[in-house]
Amino acid sequence: MAAGHPFWASLIEHIFVAHLPERLTDHRQIPMVSGPRGLTNFYLSREGGFQGIHCPARDAFHPDRTWFGLGHRGGQIAVGSHLCWASWRGKSTRRAITNYLRRKLSALPI
Secondary structure (H helix, E strand, O other): OOOOOHHHHHHHHHHHHHOOHHHOOOHHHHHHHHOHHHHHHHHHHOOOOOOOOOOOOHHHHOOOEEHHHOEEOOHHHOOOOOOOOOOOOOOOHHHHHHHHHHHHHHHOOO
16 A cells, blocks of 8 residues: 555544544553554454555564564564564663663664
């Protein structure tokens, strides 16, 4: 699905109409609206409403993690792996250092 596909315009309109920024009382709601969960919920609520959308198998983008979350078991089908440590959230110094090290270790070729 390329840029300019009607799905994207509809999703953005949905985010700003159904989930007005003024209504968000907690920053933790933002990923539920605009992140993977929000995208999935929007798509599923309109399934069949858009042409040209292909949903690959789960392992293509969300393979099982290994090595305490530092690697993945996606094989050749895996296009990517979400190794996010929620670095945008405020946290203690210890947690920030741990997440920094996890990001660096997960970037190493396995």
